[in-house]
Amino acid sequence: MYPEFAPRHQKIIFVTGSTASGKSQWAIELAKKYNGSIVNIDSIQFYEKLIIGSAAPTEIEKIQTPHYLYNYVPAPNEMTAGEFLRDFYKLLERKDLQFPLFVVGGTGFYIQALEKGMYNIPEVSQELKQQIENEITKFGNEKAYNELIEFDPESKIHINDAYRIGRALEIKRAFGKTMFQLKSDFEKNNKFNLKLPYLKIGKLLNKEILFKNVTARTHKMLSAGLIQEVEPLLNQGLHQWAPLQSVGYFEVVQYLQNKMPKENLNAEIIQSTMQLIKKQKTWFKRDDTILWSDESVLIEKQIEQKIDLFLNESKI
RNA sequence: GGCCGGGUAGCUCAGUUGGUAGAGCAGAGGACUGAAAAUCCUUGUGUCGGCGGUUCAAAUCCGUCUUCGGCCA
Numbered sequence: 001m002y003p004e005f006a007p008r009h010q011k012i013i014f015v016t017g018s019t020a021s022g023k024s025q026w027a028i029e030l031a032k033k034y035n036g037s038i039v040n041i042d043s044i045q046f047y048e049k050l051i052i053g054s055a056a057p058t059e060i061e062k063i064q065t066p067h068y069l070y071n072y073v074p075a076p077n078e079m080t081a082g083e084f085l086r087d088f089y090k091l092l093e094r095k096d097l098q099f100p101l102f103v104v105g106g107t108g109f110y111i112q113a114l115e116k117g118m119y120n121i122p123e124v125s126q127e128l129k130q131q132i133e134n135e136i137t138k139f140g141n142e143k144a145y146n147e148l149i150e151f152d153p154e155s156k157i158h159i160n161d162a163y164r165i166g167r168a169l170e171i172k173r174a175f176g177k178t179m180f181q182l183k184s185d186f187e188k189n190n191k192f193n194l195k196l197p198y199l200k201i202g203k204l205l206n207k208e209i210l211f212k213n214v215t216a217r218t219h220k221m222l223s224a225g226l227i228q229e230v231e232p233l234l235n236q237g238l239h240q241w242a243p244l245q246s247v248g249y250f251e252v253v254q255y256l257q258n259k260m261p262k263e264n265l266n267a268e269i270i271q272s273t274m275q276l277i278k279k280q281k282t283w284f285k286r287d288d289t290i291l292w293s294d295e296s297v298l299i300e301k302q303i304e305q306k307i308d309l310f311l312n313e314s315k316i
Numbered sequence: 317g318g319c320c321g322g323g324u325a326g327c328u329c330a331g332u333u334g335g336u337a338g339a340g341c342a343g344a345g346g347a348c349u350g351a352a353a354a355u356c357c358u359u360g361u362g363u364c365g366g367c368g369g370u371u372c373a374a375a376u377c378c379g380u381c382u383u384c385g386g387c388c389a
Contacts, residue, residue, distance in 0.1 A: 019353075044353055054353085080350040109352045118349055156347090161356040164348080183349080246353035271342080276353050282346065 010092075010196050011100045011311055014041070014115075016290065017203035018277040019106055019247075020213040024057065026203060026293075026300070027104040028065055033304075034311060037066040037098045039091065041114065042105030044246050045070055046079045049233065052226045053248040055217065066098055075233065078242045081113040082123070085192075088114060100311060108283035111200075117192025119182040124170045132166050132173070144169060152178035199310045200290040201303050204281075207274075209295060214273045218248070218266055227252055247272045 013036075015027040031038050040046060044054040048071050056071055068091055073079050091097065103114070136144045144166065145159045151172050157164045157179075168179050177185075205213070230244070230252040238244060244253055251268045254260040260268065284290065291306060293299045 042353085043351085078351060081352080082350040084350090107352065109348075109350095109354095113349070116349085121350085123350075158347090158356055161348095163351075163355045167350080170350095179349080186349085242351045242354070245351080248353075250353085272353080278344090279353085283348080283352090285346095286348090 009099060012194070012196050012198040013100055013102050013307060013310075014111055014198060014200040014290075015102050015104045015202065016041075016106055016108070016111060016200065016284070018205075018210065018280040018284075019055075019273060020210055020217055020277070021106075021203035021205050022213075023106070023203045024055070024104055027102045028057075028061060030304070030307070031065045031102045034100055034307070035098060036100040036102055037068060039088070039101050039103045040067070040069040040105055041084070041103050041107060041110050043079065043107040043110060044243050044249075045105070046073045046084070047243050048072060048074045049229070050243055050249070052221050052224050052229045053246075053252070055221075068097075075236070075238050076241055081110050082118055084110055085113060085118060106280050108280065108287070112287075115194050115198070117186070117190055117194075119186045120192060121171065121175055121177075121182065124174045128174055129166075129170060132169050136162050136166055141165060148172070152180065154178070154180055197310075199307065200287070201307070202284065202290045202292050204284075204292045204294055206294070207277075210277055211270075211274065214270050214277070218269045218273065221248065221269075222266060227256070230256060247276045 013030070015023050015030070017023040027038055030036070038057070042054070044050055045056045046069060047054070050056070051071060054071075057067055061067070062070070069084075069087060103111075105111070132144070141159055141162050144162070145157075148155055148157065148165055148168050152168070155168065155178070157168060159165075171177055171179060171182065226248065230249060233241070233244065234253065234256055239253060239257070243249060248269050251260065251265055251272060254268075255262055255265050291303050293303050
C-alpha cells in the first residue's frame with residue numbers, strides 16, 4: 001500500500017493556502033500548463049453531496065482537467081487522514097494517471113499526513129471507540145483524563161480536550177502504548193513518508209482581500225442553494241455527521257434547526273470562515289518549506305519558474 | 317408634558333444588604349498524528365451616560381441633566 005519507491009517522473013506539487021485564497025484556480029492553471037492532474041486534499045471536498053458549501057470544483061473544471069478524490073465519500077461515512085492516505089496510494093496505482101499531480105487543499109493536517117506519514121497502527125475498532133466516547137460523555141472528562149495521566153504522566157493533552165483524551169485512551173487500550181511511544185517508534189523508523197519527489201507552493205493573501213473574497217463567496221454559496229444542499233441531509237438524520245459540523249454547513253444546520261435566524265446566516269458564515277483562515281495560517285507557520293505567493297503576479301511567475309526547474313530535474 | 321423601565325469591555329448582558337467591576341460572544345495569539353472546515357489552550361483598565369451631593373468608601377443611595385424604549389396624556 002505504501003510504495004517504497006516510485007518512478008522518477010512521478011512528481012507532486014502541493015498547492016495549499018487558506019480558504020478563499022484562489023489556490024484551486026491557480027492549481028487548475030498549473031495542471032493545464034503542465035498537462036497534469038488535480039488531486040484533492042481538502043477534508044470536506046472528499047464528501048459526496050457537499051458541493052456548494054465546500055467550494056468543490058465545478059463539472060466544467062472537472063471535464064477540462066482530470067480531478068481525483070473529489071466528492072466521493074458517501075454519508076454517513078467519515079473521512080480520516082489515514083483513510084485519505086490509503087485512497088491516495090490506491091490512486092497512484094492507476095495506469096492512466098497523468099503526472100505531475102497537483103495536490104490541492106488547505107487542510108494542513110492531511111498534507112502533513114501525506115508528506116510525513118502517520119503513526120503506524122491499525123485502525124481501532126468501532127466498538128472500542130464508541131465505548132470510550134460513551135464513557136467520557138457519561139462520567140466526564142476527569143475520569144478519562146485520570147486514566148490517561150496515570151498511564152502516561154508526560155501527556156500534554158489538556159483535560160478539556162475530550163477528543164484527544166479519547167484518542168489517547170483508544171491507543172492505550174488497543175495497543176498499550178502512549179502517544180509519545182508511537183511518536184518515537186515512528187521517528188526511529190518512518191517508512192511512510194512520501195517517497196515521490198514533491199514541491200509545496202501556496203497562496204497567502206492579506207486579511208482585507210480574504211475578507212472580501214469570503215464575503216462574495218458566502219453570498220454566492222447561499223444564492224447557489226447551500227440551504228437546499230443541507231436540507232435533505234438533515235432529513236436523513238445526518239445532523240451528527242462530522243462534515244456537517246464544518247464551516248458553513250454548521251451554520252446552515254443551526255438555521256434549519258431554528259437555532260439561528262436566517263438574517264444572521266450570512267454574517268455567521270463569514271465570521272466562521274475568517275476564523276478558519278486564521279487557524280489555517282497558524283498551522284502553515286510551522287512549515288517553512290512552502291513557497292508562498294500572494295496576489296502579485298510577479299511572485300507567482302517566480303514560483304512557476306521553480307516549478308519548471310523542479311519538473312525538469314531528474315535527480316536520483 | 318406625566319409615569320415606568322433601561323444607558324456597565326467592540327456586541328449581548330451579570331453585578332448579592334454601598335468596599336472603585338465580571339461572564340458569553342467577537343478580536344488577538346497559540347497547540348495539533350486517524351472528526352482537523354474538527355477539538356483544545358492563553359488573553360478582559362472599561363470617563364460603570366454627564367454633573368453635583370450623601371458617605372471613610374458609590375456602578376450600587378439622593379438630586380439633576382441627557383439619551384433610548386414602553387405606556388398615559
